[in-house]
Amino acid sequence: MFQTISRFILSIVVLVTSLHVFANNSVPVSDLANDIAIPSLDIQKPIQPNSVALSASTNNANAQMSDFVELLQLELRQLRGQVEELNYSLERLKQDQKQRYLDLDRRIVSLSNQPATATEAPPTAVTSQVVQFKDTSSEVSDATSLEQGVVAQEVYDPEIEKADYKAAFALIRERQYDASIVALLAFVEDFPQGALVGNAHYWLGEVYMVQGDASLAAQSFEHVITQFPKHRKIPDALYKAGVAYQNIGDVGKANEALQRVLSEFPESSAARLARERVN
């Protein structure tokens, strides 16, 4: 994909350079034309009014050439503008990509380092599909968390919840972000007391971030922080909220969230990322 784009840009650059050379060369060309045109006028003394029209028509070719050069310059400038804009979006894409990679990397690291202890069961199961490894301890914790869920609400099928969550999460993996938002919103509505609702809110935030809607993302992370204060995702939610607030330009709230990660979860990987952000 990048190769195609860069090849495209390269070809434009080549085109632009060659056109540029041509445009520069064409200026002396028109000067040359003048040198030819002037003596031809001098010969025609004394000047008759109709000779004016005659000489003008012989210069039409020159005029066309001049127009042509001007059009070329105009088009060149427009092309240059497009190259600049393409470069800019490419650069931004690269940065986004890197950001996402780091984010994913961080999550993998955090998963492999921390044997899941409490509520984060099904996401672990789902994530395991992504990263191709499975931790037996997470299976155990699955059971515990689901049991807790059952206690909390009687009319509620943990299997359905788990399946729905998995489905929503699969959409995220497939980058069907719009669909995943719909699924996650439906999920939090269907299982308001579910064991995974905090995770769902967190992932809503992640998806909003990917889509560039930092303000909605901040709301989602904020929801996790305030409604699920004991959730395992809190350090991550705080860090992500900080990033989202920075993107909106709310420096105060961004710093508040990032500082909380640093002071309350100094050992977390989120804290490491937060430190980079603060600096």
Added chain:
Amino acid sequence: MQVGNLSKIIAISILVVFIGACSSTGETADATASTQAAQMAAEAAALAETQALEEAQVQAQAQAQAQAQAASDAAQKAANDAATADAAQQQQAQDAAQALAHVIYFDFDQSTIKAEFRTALNGHAAYLSQNPSARVVLEGHADERGTREYNIALGERRGNAVSRYLVVQGVSVDAIEVVSFGEERPVNAGQDSASWSENRRVEIRYINY
């Protein structure tokens, strides 16, 4: 409106110069013609909008002087050589140049010369290339939209486009000077697209015929 005024002034000037050239050969008469032309031009301009006033005076005076000079030259030649044919021809060519459109208009943010102005520019080009002592100033202008210094550059780009056109038609680069006034000297102070289109222009001013 500006064009109307200018052509009126030009018409008056031509008349004055014509009378001056026919009636006498003396220097005093030329001077009178010059002042008369300036006065009449000033009177005509006083009727015009205040906007046009300044420019009209400057142009009328410049033209009156240039024409008086030309008339004087022609008259002297007539007296010395008794070859009136040349002078008449010269006068004819000058009249023809004056009769041409002196203002070229442009599209928004554009400096391309529209086809409708080519005839006029061809005429100016012919006159300038056949009269090596003739000199023009191409005054480039922009409308008020956009920043002032950028508009100065845009006005110059328009002036340069006209200049390039004339040069391609055989006019010596030395006969042309481009001066840009950007958005500083609008002919129409209005704030609608019609007014703006009147302001996006290059004015061709002869400083010597």
Added chain:
Amino acid sequence: MVQLTLRLPKLKFFSAPLITIFTLLLSASVWSSNLVIEITQGVDNPVPIAVVPFAWSGDVALSEDVAQVVDADLERSGQFKSLKRSLMLSFPYKKEDVYYRDWLYLATEYLVIGKVVVTDTGGYQVDYQLFDVQRQEAIASSSFSGGKDDLRALGHSVSDAVYEALTGLRGAFRTRIAYVAADKKVNPSYYKLLVADADGYNAKEILKSNQPIMSPSWSRDASKLAYVSFETNRPAIYVQDIITGQRERIKSFKGINGAPAWSPDGSKLALVLSKDGNAEIYVLDLISKRLTRVTKHYGIDTEPAWSVDGKHILFTSDRGGKPQIYQVTLDSGWVERLTFEGDYNARGSLTHDGRFLVLVSRHDSQFHIAVQDLQRGTMSLLTQTSLDESPSVAPNGSMVIYSTQVGGRDILAAVSIDGKVKFNIPANEGVVREPAWSPYLN
């Protein structure tokens, strides 16, 4: 209420001589040739402050009401709401006379008192004190002295000090603005270059011409102005000392001579010349008179502005088909585009910290003043009017002065860098435009 009655004799004691002075002052102040400022929009919760009339024991009334100058400065910043004098319960001018309850009662958070005395040299000295009413303590005090014509300037110094004590940001009240005024409806029509205090007072004519004057730019010590004048029917750049009036014409060339901009160290002038075919940026070393070409492109390159460190020049170029802001590194000649949002971005300049790019940006065929955060790349519009141009940032980066049109007339207006505070500065004659905010005066 008991407190009030008890204070009353005190109030009378101080107010009687002062009030007479103020009535005299009102009639003495000159309004005619100055700009008048109308605040159109302020912050949501301006801080309530009271500026008590400054004491003066001289026999003759002062030519300026110094406290009024301070009051107006703070109000104009949009960040303060000043208490009307008619509501004040007492007019203290020394610390011992400040009764915090009076001010608490009026919901005032900060209090400024002061006095004016004559110096040995015949000038004036202004002493002021700033109090935190809630905490009932003095938080700043100082004195400023100047010549006999410097009363307003001394007032601005007090405003600067109060503003800095309360916001942590250096005040820019004791600064000037240069601007161009024109009137084409009078005969003969004219163009003028003027310099006024930042509050619009003390307008002074620098140059008058019947041909256009453009692009004033301040030297770093605020003693000189560079500008473009068409007085010879051709554009030329002049440098003029605003005190002596002495001026020098920079060597001019065929075509454009425009957009002068002083380098941060004051030794160079960036400018635009078209001597080599079309508008390009050049740098003129004012000492060696050496001229260096900076840009090379057949597109338009204009409106140079220096980076804070003097190593880069920002400029407007349409090399990409549409006018956008670029930055060139002077050492290497490396050119980088800075703006990507919108199809017309021009006349960029930087705030004092180099963080924000202030520019003119077109959106929906309307020209607005916008600010781009250079760290985050986001642009936001500061104004909603349609033909806004010539933005110039205050030396402390707090406000942007610009020109706009109201009722078909060019007027000056200002907006805070966060867009929250706005005010118009209508002129009483002709049109005014192209404001340039001076650097700090000292």
